[in-house]
Amino acid sequence: MPTRRADSARPATTHDVARRAGVSQATVSLVLGGNPRARVSAQTRERVVRAAGELGYRPNLVARGLVQRKSYAIGVMVPDLSNPFFLDVVTGVQRVAAEAGYAVLPGDVREVSPQRHLEALRARQVDGVILDGFGALALHEGALSGMKVVLVDEPSERWPGVASDAVGAGRLAAEHLLGLGHTRLAFAGPASDVHGLRMRERGFVQALRQAGVALPSERLRRVPPTVSGGLAAMKSLLGLPPAQRPTACFCAVDLVAAGALKACLTAGVAVPGAMSIVGCDDVELARVLTPELTTVRVPARELGARAARLLIRQLDDEGGSAPRAGRPLPVKLVVRGTTGPV
Amino acid sequence: MPTRRADSARPATTHDVARRAGVSQATVSLVLGGNPRARVSAQTRERVVRAAGELGYRPNLVARGLVQRKSYAIGVMVPDLSNPFFLDVVTGVQRVAAEAGYAVLPGDVREVSPQRHLEALRARQVDGVILDGFGALALHEGALSGMKVVLVDEPSERWPGVASDAVGAGRLAAEHLLGLGHTRLAFAGPASDVHGLRMRERGFVQALRQAGVALPSERLRRVPPTVSGGLAAMKSLLGLPPAQRPTACFCAVDLVAAGALKACLTAGVAVPGAMSIVGCDDVELARVLTPELTTVRVPARELGARAARLLIRQLDDEGGSAPRAGRPLPVKLVVRGTTGPV
DNA sequence: CGTATTAGCTAATACGTATCATCATATGCC
DNA sequence: GGCATATGATGATACGTATTAGCTAATACG
Incomplete structure (x- = not known):
């Protein structure tokens, strides 16, 4: 003893x-x-x-890390892991990171502030960080100084990034609904200044304008990017006088669309009979709902995978110049059960 | 230069x-x-x-970890992070770990085998590991030798753990359905040998037996613990001849229940008019579906939080004896829209 | 006044690995 | 055989921190 x-x-x-x-x-x-x-x-x-x-x-990777000044770990921060879209992004990162011998420290931001989380990652000597869904907000901080960074869906002069064709996504949704004959359209999207989501809105609005269709502000809803956000948005839209009430709604996030659908179904509004709904993301939930959600597929895993490749190439090339971002990843309309003719 | x-x-x-x-x-x-x-x-x-x-x-936490022989990081492994239940468990872990100054390395097992993942965690010198949803399978391996371990919903002589009242969950579901007058009952649950899920089934079966209600094997469905698993299970149940067809079904996992609900709705079977469905977990999805899912709430976050506390106390007490597990966490029936009288 | 004690600080070492300069040996060539 | 060279292994050092033994100066005590 x-x-x-x-x-x-x-x-x-x-x-x-x-x-x-x-x-x-x-x-x-x-x-x-x-x-x-x-x-x-x-x-x-x-x-x-x-x-x-x-x-x-x-x-012992800790000892190795100390002498090599390299931890073979990367951090990834998203706003909300309980949103399956972001989980998919992380999964994409994880997959290519694992292949390259890197561990991934995923960070949700619901519990702890981005700044604190970044500090924690830095203290653990992560070799780089992938940031998704943060507005200029977190970026202008010096919190990122000296870190290798790759952004997802957030253009920047300072750091490389990958993006999906968010404008195209909004556009596809608009064209689909216009093609079905809808003219009284609504939009429900997050109030946040997340760049990717803003672009979805912009694409939608642009396409409408080009078609000569108006989107008056009373049919615009800015809500939290959650199911209950969508629920509230649609409830309020359904409360409009019949002449203003939309016959179709584009939701910039699938979760919001799910809430909107629920609002319709519980209010006895037939979908797609009396209301068409288009989401965006194509998370697994979209195929779980009844009717299944028409949505625009955004390749989340691929987004994550590319971000990881971009970052890891940067790391392995020993301080090589930051590679430029490639073209935005294409998105695709997936027509299912929540959209139909007027 | x-x-x-x-x-x-x-x-x-x-x-x-x-x-x-x-x-x-x-x-x-x-x-x-x-x-x-x-x-x-x-x-x-x-x-x-x-x-x-x-x-x-x-x-520099890496250097500190080297000399202190402590990384202030813990690993947590679950079968599938895309199942919101497990994500909630991880969230619970994360919350208390963050407070205690520990980082969390979450591990999904869809991409990489449990063994490999454990090796990676060990190489990074995690101070301990929380394991959820692994059968005796992964446990009998020597892969855990010398590691501090806490199990979730998996009883063991060797390691402490926390658990929910899985038997009670099955029981509650049975009693609810019996109380509504159902006698032709079905069960849909994962084929896996995950202990917690097996206990849910056992509780359900026990309660039926005590009530003198039979559960013939043709109304028993073992499927993957996913939405499509539930879809397949219910499709097949609906294919039974009317005399054998159940009027209610208990699904041991909410995702399975979601699939079952979808099968009913697309087949034109009224829920809860012609088929009652009870899930288990009470994930967020349960309130997104229409009608909202009646289910048994299992306190996932609390489960994770307790597991983390158990592990961290063990770590901070400097090799102190492994604390014993407390009582199983109580579960609670949440009646919503998918159950009704026969 | 002399000694014991304490507060406050530092030098030295360890943690487990990678890496470089060095050294010993073997091999090549004419 | 003599020299240049390639091969294979090693000793020493560094990475950034924690920690302990020990040193100095100040204070307490008889």
Whole structure:
């Protein structure tokens, strides 16, 4: 009890392996460490590998990180992980990060402020950060100084980013509804200044204007990007006098569309008979609803995957110049059950 | 270009602070490091704090972790983060972990095997792991050897854990449906050997048996714990000859219930008129559906929070004995729109 | 006044790995 | 055989922090 022997519960280190294999710690590091092109004879290599196996050696990434000044971890921050869209983005990041040997520290911002979260990530020496859904708000802070950053759906001069064709998304929704003969249209979108969402609205409005269709402000609803936000928006739209009441509504976020649909169904308004609804994102929920939601698919996973590739390339190229963003990812209209002719 | 001066972009270290404050590195560590009860004069403390502020010093958690043999990070593994229930569990963990100064590395298992993920967590020197929804499968592996572990909804002799009253959940669902006069009942649940879900089934079956109501195997459906699983299950139940067709169904997972509901609605089967449906979990989705889902609320966040507290107490008590699990968390029937009399 | 105690600070070391300069040995070539 | 070179392994050092033993100066005590 008082004396504590060499604790076998303590994980084996390169020193332990070296001792057992009869070589130096440096040699062990060369054999088991990163670069496989180290000059080590096949014989000693074999001895080291065997000893490592026998001791159950696992490299300590913390120690490695300290000396290499690299943690092989990246952070990703989104506004709300409970929105499946953002979860998909993170999943996309995770997939390519895992392949490249990077861990991902996902950050929701519901619980803790972006600034604090960024500080935590920095303290843990993440090699870079992917930011999705933050307006100029968080970006102008010096909180990002000295960090490698990739933005999602947020154009910037300072940092590279990836984006989806948000304007196109709004446009597609508008054209679809116009094509069905709707002229009294409504829009429900988040009040936030998230750039991507603003662009969806802009695309929608632009297409309407080009078609000579008006979007009066009483049919514009700015609500939180949640189901209850959509619920409130549609309730209020349904309360308009018949002459102003829309026959179709574009919701810039699927969750909002889900709320809008629910408002209609509980109010006895037939969908798509009396009200057509178009969402945007194409989250899994869209196919769970009845009727299934017509929406614009935004390739969330691909968005995340590209962001991760962009960041990791930047990291592996050892301070190489930040690569420029590619073209916006195309979006696609997916017609399902919530839209129909007037 | 060739010569590289002291790079001011490199974050300040305790040495830098020490130099600027005119004290030793050790003193800086005493002032800024963990324990605030270090004996340092107010004067030097002030000098150090100011110097740190001027240099924008941030402690390097990697280095600290190396010497303290503690990373202040915990891992949490769930089967599927896209299931909001598990996301809620993780959120609960995150909340209390953040308070205690721990970071959380959430792990989905859809992309990478549990074993690989555990290895990654171990390599990053996490201080402990919270495991949810893994059967005996992953547990009997030696992959957990030497790790501090807390289980969620999975009883074990070896590791402490927290649990919800899964048997009670099944029971509540049964009693509710029996109370409405249903006697031809069905069950749809995951085929997996996840213990918590099995117990939900057991509670349901037990309560039926006590009421003298049979649950013949043709009204038992084992499907993946997803929406499409529920869809398939209900489709197949609706295909039964009228004499065998159930008038109500308990789905052990809300997602399955959502699929079941959709199957009914698209088949023109009135809910709750011709079919009552009870889910389990009470995820947000339950209130998005129309009609809203009657379900049994399982306190996911609280489950995660307790698991985190259990783990962190274990960690802070410096190898203290693993605390025993408390009582199962109570569950609660939430009657909404998918159940009604026969 | 001499000694014991304490407060306040520092030098040295450790954590586990990567990496570089160095050294010993083997091989090539004329 | 003698020299240049390539190969294979090692010792030493660094990464940024925590921590302990120990040192100095000041204070307490008899």
